[in-house]
Every structure is written in C-alpha cells, then in structure tokens.
Amino acid sequence: MANLSASDNYFTFFGLTPRFVFDTSALDQAYLAIQKEVHPDRHASGSDTEQRLAMQMATYANGAYRTLKDPIARGLYLCQLHGIEANLETNTAMPVQFLMKQMEWREALDDHADDLEALERLAAEVEQSRHDSLLELTDAFEQSAYGQAVDILRGLLFINKFAIELDDAIAQLV
Amino acid sequence: MALLQIAEPGMALAPHERKVAIGIDLGTTNSLVAVVRDALPKVLTNAAGQALFPSVIRYLPDGRTQGGFEALAHVIEDPKNTIVSVKRFMGRGLNDFTQHDFPYALIDEPGMVKLRTVAGDKSPVEVSAEILARLRQLAEDSVQDEIVGAVITVPAYFDDAQRQATKDAAKLAGLHVLRLLNEPTAAAIAYGLDNASEGIYAVYDLGGGTFDISILRMSKGVFEVLSTGGDSALGGDDFDRLIYMWMIQETQLSSLEPQDQRALLSAAKRAKEELSEVTEISIELKLMNGQPISMVLTRDQFERLTKPLVDKTMVSVRKALRDAQLQVGDVKGVVMVGGATRMAHVQASVGAFFKTQPLNNLDPDQVVALGAAMQADLLAGNQSKNNEWLLLDVIPLSLGLETMGGLVEKIIPRNTPIPVARAQDFTTFKDGQTGLALHIVQGEREVVDACRSLGRFELKGIPPMVAGAARIRVTFQVDADGLLSVHAIEQSSGVQASIEIKPSYGLSDAEIARMLQDGFQAAGDDMRARALREEQVEARRLLEAVGAALQEDGDLLTDVERALIRKEMALLQTLLESETNSDVLRKAIEKAAKTTDPFAEKRMNASIQRALTGKNVAEI
Numbered sequence: 001m002a003n004l005s006a007s008d009n010y011f012t013f014f015g016l017t018p019r020f021v022f023d024t025s026a027l028d029q030a031y032l033a034i035q036k037e038v039h040p041d042r043h044a045s046g047s048d049t050e051q052r053l054a055m056q057m058a059t060y061a062n063g064a065y066r067t068l069k070d071p072i073a074r075g076l077y078l079c080q081l082h083g084i085e086a087n088l089e090t091n092t093a094m095p096v097q098f099l100m101k102q103m104e105w106r107e108a109l110d111d112h113a114d115d116l117e118a119l120e121r122l123a124a125e126v127e128q129s130r131h132d133s134l135l136e137l138t139d140a141f142e143q144s145a146y147g148q149a150v151d152i153l154r155g156l157l158f159i160n161k162f163a164i165e166l167d168d169a170i171a172q173l174v
Numbered sequence: 175m176a177l178l179q180i181a182e183p184g185m186a187l188a189p190h191e192r193k194v195a196i197g198i199d200l201g202t203t204n205s206l207v208a209v210v211r212d213a214l215p216k217v218l219t220n221a222a223g224q225a226l227f228p229s230v231i232r233y234l235p236d237g238r239t240q241g242g243f244e245a246l247a248h249v250i251e252d253p254k255n256t257i258v259s260v261k262r263f264m265g266r267g268l269n270d271f272t273q274h275d276f277p278y279a280l281i282d283e284p285g286m287v288k289l290r291t292v293a294g295d296k297s298p299v300e301v302s303a304e305i306l307a308r309l310r311q312l313a314e315d316s317v318q319d320e321i322v323g324a325v326i327t328v329p330a331y332f333d334d335a336q337r338q339a340t341k342d343a344a345k346l347a348g349l350h351v352l353r354l355l356n357e358p359t360a361a362a363i364a365y366g367l368d369n370a371s372e373g374i375y376a377v378y379d380l381g382g383g384t385f386d387i388s389i390l391r392m393s394k395g396v397f398e399v400l401s402t403g404g405d406s407a408l409g410g411d412d413f414d415r416l417i418y419m420w421m422i423q424e425t426q427l428s429s430l431e432p433q434d435q436r437a438l439l440s441a442a443k444r445a446k447e448e449l450s451e452v453t454e455i456s457i458e459l460k461l462m463n464g465q466p467i468s469m470v471l472t473r474d475q476f477e478r479l480t481k482p483l484v485d486k487t488m489v490s491v492r493k494a495l496r497d498a499q500l501q502v503g504d505v506k507g508v509v510m511v512g513g514a515t516r517m518a519h520v521q522a523s524v525g526a527f528f529k530t531q532p533l534n535n536l537d538p539d540q541v542v543a544l545g546a547a548m549q550a551d552l553l554a555g556n557q558s559k560n561n562e563w564l565l566l567d568v569i570p571l572s573l574g575l576e577t578m579g580g581l582v583e584k585i586i587p588r589n590t591p592i593p594v595a596r597a598q599d600f601t602t603f604k605d606g607q608t609g610l611a612l613h614i615v616q617g618e619r620e621v622v623d624a625c626r627s628l629g630r631f632e633l634k635g636i637p638p639m640v641a642g643a644a645r646i647r648v649t650f651q652v653d654a655d656g657l658l659s660v661h662a663i664e665q666s667s668g669v670q671a672s673i674e675i676k677p678s679y680g681l682s683d684a685e686i687a688r689m690l691q692d693g694f695q696a697a698g699d700d701m702r703a704r705a706l707r708e709e710q711v712e713a714r715r716l717l718e719a720v721g722a723a724l725q726e727d728g729d730l731l732t733d734v735e736r737a738l739i740r741k742e743m744a745l746l747q748t749l750l751e752s753e754t755n756s757d758v759l760r761k762a763i764e765k766a767a768k769t770t771d772p773f774a775e776k777r778m779n780a781s782i783q784r785a786l787t788g789k790n791v792a793e794i
Contacts, residue, residue: 013782014786015786030785030786032396032564033785033786034782034785034786035564035566036562036564036785037781037782037784037785038778038781038782039564039565039566039654040593040653040654041353041549041552041553041564041565041654042562044323044352044353044553044554044555045193045322045352045553045554045555045715045718045719046719046723046774047715047716047719047720047767047770047774048767049767049770049771049774050719050723050774050777050778053774053775053778054778055593055651055653055654057778057782058593058654059593059594059595059651062590062591062592062593062594063594063595066590066591171496
C-alpha cells in the first residue's frame with residue numbers, strides 16, 4: 001500500500017474536514033481530481049510497481065468515496081473515528097417501540113405483497129421515517145453525541161434493509 | 175461518422191514518439207481491429223477492403239488453421255471442424271448449455287468445455303487466440319510498426335471466468351493486454367467524444383451472442399458507468415435459432431445431418447438480416463439427401479416469433495435503470511450498438527421504452543472497435559494531459575462467498591465502481607483447526623447452485639489455536655479489468671496463510687506455456703527467441719516509464735536517490751543491448767524495478783497532493 005500517512009482518514013484524504021454535514025459537491029470534485037491522477041488507466045504504460053500502486057490508490061479512493069457519500073456509512077465511520085464502534089454483529093438491542101414498528105411494517109409487507117398501492121403507501125411511510133432519523137442523526141452529530149448517533153445509525157440500517165426488501169417487492173409488481 | 179476532434183494542433187505527440195496500441199472488438203460473429211492515426215480512430219481492413227473479420231476458425235487434419243472468410247467458406251461442408259460463435263463457450267462448462275444442438279462434439283472438461291476437431295480437442299481459449307493472432311497480424315501489416323499493446327473488449331455482463339478466458343486468449347496470441355474494456359463503455363467513448371455529449375445516456379448493445387445494457391453519465395471528459403445489466407447468452411444467434419426451430423417445425427424435419435443443421439442456421443441468419451430491409455422473404459435450400467426446402471417468412475411472423483427475446487432484453491433495461499436509481503425521463507439518449515440492433519422490432523421497443531428515437535449515427539458494427547482504439551491510444555500514453563478522459567466502470571455481477579447451508583453472502587455488490595477491494599474476517603470453529611475452505615461465487619441469486627462458481631480456495635498453515643481465536647482476513651480485490659484476486663492473512667499471529675487455489679475455470683500458467691509451445695512448433699518459431707523478445711519489450715517499457723517519471727517528478731528525489739536510479743537504469747540499458755539470455759534480463763528488470771519502487775510511491779502520493787491543492791481541480 002502506498003503511504004497514506006499524509007491523510008490519516010477518508011475526510012483528510014479528500015482534503016475535507018471530518019464532519020457529518022458537508023459539501024458533497026466538494027467531495028465529488030476531490031474524488032474526480034484524485035481519480036484523474038491515480039486511476040490505473042493513467043498508469044497503464046508505467047512500471048509494474050506503478051500499476052500496482054495505481055490500483056491500490058484507486059481502490060482506496062473508491063472505498064473512501066463510497067463511505068463518505070452514503071450518510072449511514074459516513075455516520076458509522078465518523079463514530080469510529082471518535083472511538084465509538086457500532087458492533088453491528090453483537091449489539092442488536094433496539095428500543096421496543098422501534099421493534100414494534102418494524103414488525104408492523106413486515107406484517108404490512110406480507111399482507112399486501114400484491115397490492116401495489118398499499119406497498120407504495122408503506123414505502124412513503126418508510127421514507128418519511130428514514131428522513132426523520134437522518135434529521136435526528138444530524139442533530140446528534142452537531143452536538144457531538146456520538147453514542148446517541150450510533151444508536152440512530154443502527155436503527156437506520158434496519159430501516160434501509162426493510163426499504164430494499166420493500167423496493168424489491170414493488171419491482172415485482174411494476 | 176463525423177470527424178473526431180481529440181488532439182488540438184500542436185498538442186499531439188510527434189509521430190516518432192507515438193506508440194501504436196490497437197483496439198480489438200472480439201465479437202461472437204465478427205471481430206474488428208482499429209487503431210488511432212492522426213488523432214482519428216480507424217477500423218483496419220484486409221487486402222480486399224473488408225473491415226469485419228468473421229470470428230470463425232477451421233481446423234485442418236495437419237494442424238493448420240484457416241480463419242475469417244476463408245474458414246467461413248467451409249462452414250457448411252465441414253461443420254465439425256469449423257468453429258463459429260466460439261465466444262459462447264468462453265469460460266463455460268458443459269452444464270451451462272441447455273440446448274445441445276451445436277454441430278460440434280463438446281468435451282466436458284473441468285471449468286471449460288473443449289471442442290473436438292480433426293486436429294485434436296481445442297479449448298475455446300485456443301480458438302479465440304487464433305482469431306486474435308490474425309487480427310494482430312492484420313494490424314501489424316497495416317501500421318508497419320511495433321504494437322505495444324491492445325485493448326480488448328468484452329461484454330459488460332461477462333463474469334470473471336469469461337473475462338479471464340479472454341485475457342488468456344490474448345496472452346496466447348502474443349498480445350500485451352492494456353485493458354479489458356466493456357463493450358458498451360467502448361461504444362460510449364466513441365459516441366461521447368464524437369458528439370461531445372453531456373448527460374445521462376444508455377447504451378443498448380445486442381451482439382451476435384451477448385446482450386448488454388449500460389447506463390452512463392458523461393460530463394467534461396468523465397465517463398461514469400452508473401449501472402450495467404444484460405445476458406451473456408442472448409444475442410442475434412438466438413433469433414436465428416428461433417427461425418431455425420420454426421423451419422424444422424414447419425417442415426417436420428427430424429435427425430438432420432450436421433451439414434444440414436449448419437445450412438438451415440445460415441439460411442435463418444440470412445432471413446433475419448434481410449427482414450430488416452424487406453417485409454417478406456423466401457427461404458430456399460436443398461438438404462444433403464436432395465430434399466428441397468422452400469418456405470416464406472414475413473417480418474410480422476418473425477417479430478411475433480422472436481418477441482420473447484426482445485422482451486427479455488427490456489427486462490434487463492428496466493433493471494439497469496432501477497439499479498442506477500433513475501427514471502426514463504432522466505436518460506437523454508440511447509446509443510444502439512451491435513449488428514442485431516438493426517432489427518426493426520428492437521429499434522421500436524427501445525424507442526418506445528425510452529420515449530426517444532434511438533441513436534444510430536455511428537455504425538453499430540464498428541463503434542465498439544473505434545472506442546477500444548481510442549482507449550488503447552489513451553492507455554499507451556499518446557494523449558496530452560488536457561485531452562485525457564477518465565473512465566469509471568463497475569463490476570457487473572455481485573461477488574460472494576458460500577456460507578452454511580449453501581447460501582451466498584455478498585461481498586462486493588454488482589455495480590460497485592472498480593477497482594475495489596473488500597475484506598472479510600473469518601475464524602475457526604474447532605480447536606487446533608489449521609485450514610479453512612472458501613468457495614467464491616458470482617451472481618445475484620441467494621443460493622450457491624444458482625450462481626457461477628469462480629473458485630475454491632483453501633487456506634492452510636493457520637497456527638493451531640482454540641476455536642474462534644484465529645482472525646483470518648480475506649481480501650477480495652477486483653482490478654480495473656474486472657478480474658478478481660484473493661489474498662488471506664492470519665492476523666492474530668501475523669502468519670500469512672498460504673493460499674491454495676483450485677480454480678474451477680481458466681488455464682493454469684503451465685497450460686498456457688504448453689499451448690504456446692505447441693503453437694511455436696506448428697509455426698516453426700523459436701520459443702526462446704520469443705521469450706527474449708518479451709523481456710526486451712518489458713525492459714524498454716520500464717526504461718521509458720522511469721525516464722518519463724524522472725523528467726516529470728525527478729525533484730521529488732534527493733541527489734543520491736536520483737543517482738542510484740540513473741545508475742541502475744544505465745545498467746539495464748547496457749544489458750538490454752547485449753544480453754541474449756531472457757532469464758538474466760528478467761532478473762535485471764526485477765532488480766531495476768525494485769530500485770525505483772520508493773520513487774513510484776513518492777510520485778503517487780505527490781500526485782494526490784497536487785490534485786487536492788487545486789493545480790488540477792481547475793480542470794474539472
């Protein structure tokens with residue numbers, strides 16, 4: 001791996017300040033500027049080492065970009081930078097109220113698997129819930145409440161997973 | 175096509191500095207080779223002025239081969255030894271084929287089928303290499319210059335096994351592969367640069383044997399693939415096959431001779447092609463036993479017959495659009511690629527779906543080769559910095575691992591930009607366990623059996639520990655060609671676990687070496703001479719790369735470092751001129767390369783800093 005010490009995290013790699021709310025167009029620009037330098041296509045006539053380094057750097061840039069572009073991945077990464085691990089595999093405890101809502105959604109999906117209108121109503125509700133959680137998350141990060149942020153993020157992962165299943169079910173009908 | 179304005183006057187490199195790199199469209203039915211000259215991509219033609227090279231190889235009893243039109247002329251009389259549409263067999267096993275009405279004897283080999291010919295059993299890789307070698311020859315005769323490398327196009331929807339097989343074929347044909355490029359992406363480059371397109375475009379590519387749909391965003395010299403989809407076993411051939419089956423049904427024929435099969439298929443193909451121009455066609459031919467066949471097919475009938483195939487492509491189109499999270503209205507234009515898009519109902523279906531007239535202003539047979547030639551020219555380093563474009567492509571099919579109960583755990587989802595790497599940690603479940611078996615698959619289904627098996631990897635030499643204590647990190651790396659490699663390390667002990675790879679496809683290096691040897695014996699060539707030539711090319715490549723790097727970024731080094739590199743390069747230069755043993759030369763290259771490794775790292779890091787301090791941001 002090339003020396004990345006000049007950039008000890010994904011944010012600084014793109015010349016950005018580590019914050020949850022940031023200018024995504026600056027990220028897009030920095031990503032393209034870096035890919036224009038490191039992409040393997042730029043080094044196709046270089047030595048084997050140069051080609052290997054180019055692949056590693058472009059891989060790193062892609063991974064960093066994907067993490068920062070997605071609010072959930074960005075949030076989890078930011079928590080990690082502040083020493084708060086989400087422990088997604090082991091920590092599955094969620095508030096009862098949240099779990100009830102999830103069960104309600106799943107039942108609605110099962111009951112209306114071939115009712116497009118009902119599924120689309122459900123999708124709107126899920127999207128609203130996702131939107132609300134993201135606002136809460138933004139607040140948590142603004143107050144540097146990383147422990148709270150991680151809990152909201154775990155909830156968002158559940159919501160996202162359900163949204164994908166719901167989307168697949170809708171795709172079957174359209 | 176319109177003139178391509180790529181290089182500004184005075185910006186292009188002087189002719190003697192230009193390196194010739196070729197673009198090859200290795201198609202199911204036809205192949206083409208193109209090259210950029212005077213800033214314009216041109217498809218190369220044979221002595222008779224033909225651009226399309228039929229992807230056909232005929233094997234003769236003495237081991238000699240015929241290719242292209244010469245082979246095609248014998249397809250009916252010698253169907254078993256005249257291999258057409260070999261691309262369909264690349265990276266495929268016998269159980270991948272549900273229909274077995276090929277006129278060839280297919281041999282079931284682990285990973286990939288072989289074809290039994292009068293000259294022995296041939297791997298599809300060998301047959302493809304014969305095609306590629308002829309295209310290379312055509313290019314060499316035409317450009318009268320050393321060819322430094324090639325960009326070879328593959329269907330975007332090709333999986334790892336099919337890509338690897340293509341790369342192996344190129345290696346066997348003596349080509350240095352600069353990049354495997356996705357066919358729709360190549361078409362987008364040719365189209366986008368030609369028309370200075372901006373916005374979101376779809377490329378609908380229906381070839382002889384494969385179908386791809388790619389959604390791209392083009393903006394200011396950046397080609398970003400947002401999603402891709404398709405079917406690597408659906409193409410114009412399948413339309414022929416439906417006509418063929420209709421002919422058999424109508425005439426109630428049974429148990430055909432291989433020659434008759436081929437004659438009927440050829441007639442079907444002709445009928446399909448002509449029905450793009452006329453609304454009715456009569457099919458006349460005579461079977462081996464003298465029985466005459468005479469029938470009429472209307473365009474309406476043909477379109478009804480083959481509508482399920484067109485519908486199938488539209489399912490992929492909808493899926494790709496959904497994967498890109500876009501609506502029909504977001505797509506500015508649809509570029510049509512591949513000879514099979516000439517069919518009227520294909521044009522109509524695509525036009526109706528996207529609510530726009532499909533773009534046909536580039537020759538659908540040539541556009542992929544033209545784009546490949548432009549990319550080859552870029553990769554060879556012939557474009558000035560201001561004219562360079564950036565291509566961001568994706569992996570078409572998800573990569574996953576088999577977990578308990580034959581289920582698949584996705585490691586890298588489809589449509590992830592490449593190159594990409596993902597690490598996954600594993601542990602042992604028994605005390606003292608020293609090995610771990612991994613099964614890697616590719617595909618979208620949740621059960622292993624419905625995905626393509628790419629390989630079984632066995633990690634050995636894990637230090638004995640209590641169950642659950644070992645931390646084995648397995649890294650999956652997909653490179654810019656879309657090819658996967660796997661590395662593993664046991665982290666708690668720092669021991670690099672040895673990896674034993676049992677590929678379920680592809681050729682081992684030993685097999686490639688044997689095929690090369692066989693090829694040389696047939697051609698009366700000298701294996702050692704070629705090995706030396708290859709190392710010489712490699713040495714020159716390194717010398718040029720380091721020379722250019724010193725000129726550009728020499729100030730990153732101390733005087734001592736610079737002097738050391740210069741000395742090492744001078745040594746290599748001397749050896750290059752005098753050494754006749756390829757092994758000695760290879761070792762010298764390795765040593766010289768090692769000396770420059772730290773320099774390469776410094777340059778890479780410096781370039782990132784430059785990119786961010788705004789020197790190049792202004793260009794975006």
